Amino acid sequence: MNPGQFKTPPTLPSRRRFIFGAGGLVIATAAGGETIASGAKQYAVPDDPRKQPGRPANDDDGYGVRSQFARTHRVGGPSWALTPIQDLYGTITPSALHFGIHHAGIPTIDPEKHRLFIHGMVKRNRELSMEDLLRLPRVTHTYFLECSGNTSSSWKEPRYNDIQMTHGQMSNTEWTGVPLRIVLQEVGLDPRATWVVAEGSDAAMMSRSIPLSKCLDDALLAFGQNGEELRPDQGFPLRLLLPGYEGNTSIKWLRRLEVTDRPHMTRMETRGYTDTLPDGRSRQFSFVMEAKSVITFPSAPMILDGRGFYEIAGLAWSGSGRITKVEVSADAGKHWTNARIEGPVLPKAFVRFRLPWQWDGRAAVLQSRCVDETGQVQPTQKELVESRGAKSFHHYNAIQQWGVNAKGEVSNVQV
């Protein structure tokens, strides 16, 4: 990057409202209403903040609030909330903006009364309180969580023209918990055991069958996230956390683990979370999330403010391990350039990539393509459809394409 390349953008036309808190230069296209900064207190704005004392530090009751000028928020409905990945700055997703898909709402659970039951093919059944769990050895790691339905809309037309709608079912946070293997070793496993069925305390009693090998590998009984206790919409007081696996398997409000020698064929692994292949068979227990990347700036529906310097930025991740390379193309895949990957590069976690770009003001198509340490290369949509067919819903990880037209308008395209 030659720092002389950047220039001060011209004053924005009044129809374009600059929104702070975005991945950069997000400009509202709609004439639509102001979003209120949820979670913020409103204070009068002095003409010159140097001329009057500011608010006291203890005005927030010991738990800080964000700026009243912040506009970033999850879009969602009664059963879902999407991370505004276009507005994130680094790799950490704030807990307040973590995505969530819920099948019977968010239960309110008293942690003192919560219990985890472990039974089935074990030597000793066990009932653990949160106090019991908090006393055990713990680990902290940063992992992404992605719903296997993330970008599912991209399997077919029409496409959402909004990155939060296409890619918002993913987040990346610092998790703290007890390795599940410690608890399983303590209860003692029947040598014939091969699966564990995990069940939540919500009214859906969300249940998934998990290979025992995963439970003995990096699975966590997680109670901490981003330095504080898990949020209610992330499973407070306890969730299963299966790094790299489709999000649905990381059972929230975890209450029961049954050790078995076969999967239970629960509703969420038969009715849902399976995909129909071209030959008519179902693809089931497709746990591991594939290598994937997306350019978050610029992305639809942003508008670039004229030709000149921009820094392309995005996220890459893989459920199989570390990302080793991210390439970016600004000409619909004809030429590719290695993007700078910011460290630390952690397994099963987001990395942020960045690449300087001098936009000449002409139409362009932006793409990113990642490779992980297992050699997995993010496919084109054509390649993905050739292997999985067009009847799939989950596990779409193809290269995302953003079109930029001469007006600077960014849209979701397939070329």
Add this chain to the structure above:
Amino acid sequence: MNPGQFKTPPTLPSRRRFIFGAGGLVIATAAGGETIASGAKQYAVPDDPRKQPGRPANDDDGYGVRSQFARTHRVGGPSWALTPIQDLYGTITPSALHFGIHHAGIPTIDPEKHRLFIHGMVKRNRELSMEDLLRLPRVTHTYFLECSGNTSSSWKEPRYNDIQMTHGQMSNTEWTGVPLRIVLQEVGLDPRATWVVAEGSDAAMMSRSIPLSKCLDDALLAFGQNGEELRPDQGFPLRLLLPGYEGNTSIKWLRRLEVTDRPHMTRMETRGYTDTLPDGRSRQFSFVMEAKSVITFPSAPMILDGRGFYEIAGLAWSGSGRITKVEVSADAGKHWTNARIEGPVLPKAFVRFRLPWQWDGRAAVLQSRCVDETGQVQPTQKELVESRGAKSFHHYNAIQQWGVNAKGEVSNVQV
């Protein structure tokens, strides 16, 4: 760790109230009142959450809230707020719990009107809007911030018997911003320039003189923290961020950078943030925070719930680079054991260390001692006082000692 070592603790006596959200097994000693979970909504708690639908995902207006059972909070007053480091889980400090020391309150600043002025010994004066800054190349890194007055109470008697009071002026977050060197290169530096004076927009117009070499190294013009925009109490919309330097120099609400050939001898580098040495001279411009560590669990004023297995946990950091070793002693420094350091080990950032401990129920003194990649070893209090004298206030980095008595009561001791 032998997982067979842990046991279920006995039921707690009713006078001890279990508090969730702590670094582990924190038990309230006082009969005192319940703390309200600030920042949380209150919901009815069903007897069995499986029997009724939970709250809708969009009940929180797009910005999530923490559990009503969370009790973790910053203690503070009108001009200060301390991080509850005893309650943190990993290395990230949630923005809502970041410490802050303010000299004229927290100003409310409209980001659209905010400007950064760069002038003095430069080729071109420059006025930058937030839009200008957001358009530049940016980087994301995790760094600690520590007030040089952190643990200042430990220079003398009496000692606070509360880790949040002794060590709460420090936090560790993911920062995003523009490298200051990019902007300084763009404005063009007079070759005789050696210092930069940074000034905030608050009513104190907080000002510090910074060596130009630091500004051309890893200094950031930061606008993002933990994935979202900077919070008002952390300098929204813009702060200087000087990794590894005493926190006071990372000027919040940054409005002016004056390039000079000498320090300005501002109030905050003459009246304050200097220390009197044994020979009567003042130690000034003592920017870099020293190698330091502290055991956060157990720590005062916790009470251990009887003999048995505990996992000792703590934090270590150095303003000079990476932590390479943390040792823990449970016998007042007679024997030391290497603690497990959890990665990633990043420069100028917290690392979490952990060590299993079988408490035999007898009085013990716990200590931690760290080493950084420059070879700096955390000193004992005696060593520190021998070199700096007893008239210092800032930059106390000696080994912290926690006494555990036979009742399990943890207190701040010097042995």
